[in-house]
Amino acid sequence: xxxxxxxxxxxxxxxxxxxxxxxxxxxxxxxxxxxxxxxxxxxxxxxxxxxxxxxxxxxxxxxxxxxxxxxxxxxxxxxxxxxxxxxxxxxxxxxxxxxxxxxxxxxxxxxxxxxxxxxxxxxxxxxxxxxxxxxxxxxxxxxxxxxxxxxxxxxxxxxxxxxxxxxxxxxxxxxxxxxxxxxxxxxxxxxxxxxxxxxxxxxxxxx
Numbered sequence: 001x002x003x004x005x006x007x008x009x010x011x012x013x014x015x016x017x018x019x020x021x022x023x024x025x026x027x028x029x030x031x032x033x034x035x036x037x038x039x040x041x042x043x044x045x046x047x048x049x050x051x052x053x054x055x056x057x058x059x060x061x062x063x064x065x066x067x068x069x070x071x072x073x074x075x076x077x078x079x080x081x082x083x084x085x086x087x088x089x090x091x092x093x094x095x096x097x098x099x100x101x102x103x104x105x106x107x108x109x110x111x112x113x114x115x116x117x118x119x120x121x122x123x124x125x126x127x128x129x130x131x132x133x134x135x136x137x138x139x140x141x142x143x144x145x146x147x148x149x150x151x152x153x154x155x156x157x158x159x160x161x162x163x164x165x166x167x168x169x170x171x172x173x174x175x176x177x178x179x180x181x182x183x184x185x186x187x188x189x190x191x192x193x194x195x196x197x198x199x200x201x202x203x204x205x206x207x
Contacts, residue, residue, distance in 0.1 A: 051197030092177035095150040106183035118149035181207040
């Protein structure tokens with residue numbers, strides 16, 4: 001476990017208010033996965049429940065399938081990108097951030113130069129798996145690959161409390177290990193009631 005810092009030297013009740021999003025009860029919904037598949041150049045929509053710090057959500061664009069597995073479980077056989085809370089990784093692929101905010105403008109970006117793509121990197125201090133001891137100043141991490149380029153989709157500034165969440169509003173081009181490409185835009189990081197960890201992805205596949 002890594003020392004998170006003495007942010008909460010005030011009372012416990014004040015800390016609970018600052019980190020209230022961590023303890024929010026998820027809103028029940030049955031609409032997860034490929035709620036609107038992408039077809040013939042039309043953008044599709046994927047809804048992901050990433051509220052659990054101990055799970056990865058694996059997305060397979062070609063099979064329109066989602067697998068949610070624990071951080072210690074083996075990865076599924078086929079997947080393209082995976083989401084853990086606000087972290088993203090690829091399955092041997094790479095990601096390029098575009099200057100576009102409109103998912104449809106990414107259709108003409110299918111031939112982005114190879115040098116623009118960023119591959120995953122190994123991290124030991126990014127994937128948080130346990131926040132139960134945050135009030136005591138500790139977080140628990142899991143070693144894993146993650147993609148620093150696509151993970152820029154949401155900046156969480158913890159220098160002030162409560163944290164400031166700033167989406168990049170950018171479209172990202174994902175290059176899969178088989179050479180296929182998809183345009184992805186993460187449009188939201190919480191549900192309509194404000195519970196964080198629910199994400200809406202717009203995507204076009206194949207690009």
